[in-house]
Amino acid sequence: MTRLWGWIVVGVRFEINLYVALGRWLLRRPAVPTGVTPWGYARLVTPVIWLWIFGSAVEVVVVHVITPWLVVRLVLLAVGVWGLLWMVGLLASYRVYPHLVDDDGLRVRHGKRADVRVPWERIARVTTVDRDLPSSVRTFQPCPAGVDGEGGIDLQIGVSGRANVHLVLTEPMTVPVSGEPLAVTALTFLADDPREFVAQVRSAVRSTAH
Structure with missing residues (x-):
């Protein structure tokens, strides 16, 4: 029962965060502090989500027209509108x-579901990659042989199961996982412009070193 309640709380929190994000988007108020450089990661998934939104909007109209029972029609309309808002909020x-880059370091984000801060002095190496990840938003995998960070734990933050940036830490960094700390030695995530992103990160790391 405790575990079920935990999942319910997570689900409700996720739902609320989607509507907060939708409000920010409509008001053009992204969560980007002044003087901080934002780096997007939505380019890959945006066309897919818009296709789902368009298909769902058409479905809502069709179902509303062909359903003869008023009560059923209203229930399906409410469910359809909720689904549309959910996808737009996502x-x-x-x-x-x-993602955010400032004078102190890098924040790797995935909506409100993942937010990891990495100071510049904790970054050993950063490279572009082309990698398929598990479908979940955040996973932890052993760094495979022949990959930077080998022998440690790679925090993988994928978007639509893809990642193109791999960052190795100078030493393990603790991140919370279901309330428990876990030490990771590398991060793998997605950026819209990985080469430019990696170039800026490398420049910032070099500046900090000097």
């Missing part, structure tokens, strides 16, 4: 919570 969460 897209909004990708757009208003980008």
